[in-house]
Amino acid sequence: MSTTQVRPTNTQAFFVQAALSFGVSAAAVATGVAFLPVDPWMRAFLALGLLYVITSAFTLAKCVRDRQEESTVHGRVDQARLDKLLAEHDPFKTETS
Template identity: 70%
Template sequence: MTKVIPQQQTTAAYAAQAAISFALALGAMVVGVAYLPVDAWVRAFLAVGLLYVVTATFTLAKVVRDRQEEGQVTSRVDQARLDKLLAEHDPFKVEGI
């Protein structure tokens, strides 16, 4: 039997904290790259690298979320099948009579 894990909902405060934290970290990196005392091509290289890391992070987060949701759907389908079998099963039914 599969164990059904209740889905936890994130609070608005947690979502806001995550968004603010991301914005501050990204802003600090952008300012750091912009004011780095190096040539423009080095700054551009670092900016493109930062952009790549940010987009790769969003992609990875989406993949992890999709896999988790897929696992939950599979778990719910398995649970529904088990519930149906248990509902249809009559332990007092005698076969062949």
């Protein structure tokens, strides 16, 4: 019996669409902030907020990806193997020749 690992994958087109969507929306908001008719300090404050939103978006995407990987059978098997290795590991064991 062969073991075939089935892992859900996204197509290259989906990845490109997601990247372009994020890039276009970030550029649109950045352009909007740049051309607001307000004082420079207000514009800088909004730009700082934009950087926070972009960083948060990447963090959220990573968390969603990690949660999805943990829920797969492959991820659970890898975690079980790691747990077994850590349980069997003795850091004070010395090898003598």
